[in-house]
Structure formats: structure tokens, C-alpha cells
Amino acid sequence: MRCARLGRAVRPCSNGSVKRLSLTPDDLLRLRFAHSPMAEVVTSALALRSTSWEHARWRSRVAPRVSPAVLPTLWRVLATPNGQIPDFLTPPPQTARPTLEAELSAIAATPPDRVAAELWAAGIPCADPAAVLPALITQIRRYFQVALAPLWPRLRAAAEAEIAHRTSMAAFPGPRTLLADLHPRLRWDPDALQLDYLKDTDHPPWSLDGHPLALLPTAFTGAHAWIMESPSGRSLWYPPRTLGLLFAAPAPPPAPLAALLGATRAAVLMLLTMPSSTGDVAAQLGLAPATASHHLTALRDAGLIVALRSGRRLNYRRTDLGDRLSALG
Template sequence: MKRLELTAAELLGVRFAHSPMAEVVTSTIALRGALWMYARWRDRVSCGVRRARLDTFWSVFDTPTGAVPDFLSPVPGVPRPSLDDELRVIAATPLDRVEAELAAAGVPVRDPAALRSSLVSEIRRYYQLAVAPLMPRLRAAADGEIAARALAAADHGPRSLLSDLHPRLHWDPDALRLDYLKDGEHPPWSLDGHRLALLPSGFAGPVAWVVAAPDGRALWFPPRAYGRLWSAPEPPPAALSSLLGATRAAVLTMLSVPASTGDVASSLGLAPATASHHLTALRDAGLLAAHRTGRRLQYHRTDLGDRLCQAA
């Protein structure tokens, strides 16, 4: 168990971001694991990753202790950093920190400067092979999670940002408590003057992670309905189809993961104007909400939409 005491000011300072490096780190764990939702992705990328001969990459991401060095998890300073933004931070990591964190993870280092340079190059290659094709979908899921939590905070207050973030995360009663999968106490956790960054990650699986690095504090967690990121759209329940009509029920069902009008039209074989008509009707009924990401308008289910799908 790990506890974080949060003052009212610290709770109000909580922020969200989506980190490509968080997806890189968690995806390496998913690639080496056996969770069912990543099976098709593992089958698709494993061969290419093996052929890429990422020796330095795997020596650092698959360490003898199982720990990934903190310098590979820079806490984003902006909500939507690019991989290049984060790699610049990693490339500027002081060499004594690189050496110390790798040594703590059981990785011997003869030339930390050469290792750091090679690592940045290999992270980029791994990302292009394993993560980049999924990044629009991963980012849409993260954006939907962030938008839904912003709405909840507006309706129910700032504590709702964290109240149901993860099944192993609880208020106790003045502190945030993270119950780990393994028993035992863990070192105390403090913000130490930093703002807490919440980073939804589609590759996080069923786990939440704490990142306590010199440059900030973060909590990685899976966005809602993360398992559906990796599966084909499910047919809507018959009861939902009877209530809404088959097409609108299909639209509402697929929006467990946020999507644009074009995404909905493509997935369901609809004309864009038809998809837009159904999305507008569902939004007007309070079952969907929309948020703008750049030039794209992304739709996601509201709490009412979630409850209706679960009830059906």
C-alpha cells in the first residue's frame, strides 16, 4: 500500500496529460506479458520488434530487477506532448542520473553517454513499429477519459477526479491510497511541491503506477473501457436496439471508446451525414458528449450513456 496525503490546494492542482513515453513503457510490459486484450497486437508486432534488434532498448526496459528507470518516464509539462518532446527530455538527462538509475535496476553501464544516445534512437524505432499505428486511438481514449473526468469534476467537485480512477485507488479519508497487487508496505509518496499529473494509458492494463521522479509526480492508469480499445466493435444488445433503433444503438455501443464522426461512419459503414445525424440525436438526448481535439470533434458516452448500455 502507498499513501499520498493531498491538501485542498494540491487536489485543485491535479492536471491531466497523455504521454507517448508512458505508452512506450507500458507497451513493453504488455508485449512481454500474457493479458488477453493485447494478444492480437502482440501477434502483429512481435516479429517486427524482434527483427529490429533493439538490444540497448531491451537491456534498459527489461532489467534484472524488473524496474524501468525513472528517467524514461518524464512527467509531461504540457497536456499533449509528442514523442520528440519527451525524447528531448530523455536525451538531456544528466549522465550521473542515467548511470545511477540503471545501476539500481541491475544494468551495468560502461559508457552512459553512448547508451543514452543509442537508447533514444532505439526508442524511436520501437515506437514506430509498436505504438505509432495505434497512437490516434490511444490518444482518443485518453482525451475521452480526460473530458469525462472534467465533466464529473464540474458536476461533483474536484475529488471526483480521483474517486473512481482505479479499483485499487481509494480515499483513506484524507489521503489517496494505492493498493498494489503484491502485499506489503511501499515507500511513502509525496508531491514534494509538484503538481500531480494523471496520465491515462491504453497499455496500462489493469494496473496503476506511481511515478515519483525529480521532474514531477504522476499516476498512470487505464482509461475507462480500455479493454475495448483492442477488440472489434461489439453488436449492440437487442434491448438497446429496440429502444434506440439498430443504428443509434450501434453508435452508442461503439463509443465506449471516443471517436469522431468519420470514425463512426467508417466503422459502421454509414455516410458521414448519416453518422453526424445520429451522433447529434444521441448528444441531444444526453447520452453522448463531444469535445474538440485540434480540428477533430470527438464524441464519447456520458455517464447516462454508460448506464444505459450496461442496463441493456
């Protein structure tokens, strides 16, 4: 995987990083969004080895249960000597919302010679690549169940809210605004995406070479963004707009809002900056599910929130009126 990381710290890949991504008008028309489970697997595994503050609570809970002693093959492949992640672990999404099993099927279908070549490039000699994949896939499933499954509805809801926001921007002011504020180190000019790095190094222009660019809101990128170039596709992983709300402990509601709605109902309204289900609200605020449902119904009947179905999941989010009321301070 040829990649470049943007943010507080740079994790260089063995073959360098990218400075300027040239985009033609046709490239802009072929931009697509998706949310990738394997992108969250890879970035969350890197977050476990970092000191990022936004993931500290999650890391303290999860790290002992997914250590290298528990998942040796997974960590051998991810904690590579040169920091390069094998490309076959992150297949470009074929749909907007791929499942983990769909992406694992793509990984399982990787030819053994490609597995061996990419592990070798990452500094991991592999004499029997066909034997690596079954163990790796089993351990990815186990990692996902422990580290990500409890958070998955909220991770997916955050990605869907981000995608909805971006697609509305495509309608107005227009497609070029899709890239306007994806990340503080990304700047858009009339024909290229400019990438500002911590090191002042010259880089040759980079193009999509006929590939569509997949934009992947990925919560575990944290404050970073990742550009990925591989033989099978091009993608940009970046944090969704509601990242800070995913991992932070709920803050108390402003006193005026609590006086108006009641402390618990005000806390529910404040929590719905990002889409959340009844179960999410109950878990975040320590409420019984029936109590959370009661407050959500009252807020919905008052026009402060709306319910939106995503598959079998019912998410609630604030309306414009709810946003204005939440600004009371």
C-alpha cells in the same frame, strides 16, 4: 524510477512499494492531468511481455515486429534484470498533451552521468552513456511507429475523454471526488490516497514533497495502476474508463437497437461509447470511409451523437439520448 504497481500481479521495484500517499489541501489544488506518449511506450512494452487478455490481439500483431533482435537497445533498457525502469525514460509531462518528440527531446537532454547512474541502478552497467541515448531514441521512434502510431488517435481520444470526465467531477461534486474511483485498489480518505496491495506489508507514509501529482490515464496499464516517484516529479498512471473498448473486437448491437436503426447504424452508435473519428469507425467496423461518414451524419442529425474537434481531428461521441438508446437490450 521508484514505482509501485497495483493490479492482478505486482512487479516490485528494487526499493519497495508505497502504501499511503498523504495529500494536503494544497496538493489537491495542484493535481493535474496529462497524457504521456512515453508512459504508453513503457507500459506497452511491458504488456508485450505479459499475458494480459486485453492486449492479446494487439500483442499478436505487434510482437514479431518489435522483438529484441529488431530493437536491442530499447529492450536492454526496458527488460532490466531487477525490473526497475530508468527514470529518465519517463519525464513528467510539461503540458497536458505532450508529443512524443517533446518527450524525446527531454530524454535526449539527460546528463550522461544521470543516464549511467540510473542504468546502473537498474542492473545495466554502462561505460558510454552518451552513446546509448542516440540509439535508444532512434529505436523508441521506430517502436512507436510500429506499435502505437496506428492506435494513437484512439489512445489519445480515450485519455481526453477520461480527463474531461474527471474535470467535470471537479466542478461537481468537487475536487476531492477526482480520486474517488480511479482504480479498484485505490481508496481516498480525508487526507490520503490509500493503496491496497496484494501483499499485506506495512509501508511508511509517502508524500509529494512539494511536487504536483500528475494523473496520467494510460491505456497500456491494463488492469493495473502505477505510482511513480522520481527526483523530477510524481505521477500516477492508471487505466482510462473506456479501456475495454480500445482493444476489444466490436460486439454486435442489441437486436432491438438494430431493428430500430438498422444493423450497421446501430453498430456505429454502440462503438461511440468512446470518442472515435470517421476513420476509427470505418476501420473498426470494416466500412468504407464514405459509408461511415454517412452513418455518422445521420446519427448526428438525429441528436444521438455530437462531433467534437481535438486539434485537426474530429471525434464523435454519444449524447445522453444516444446513451439511453444504446441501453436497449
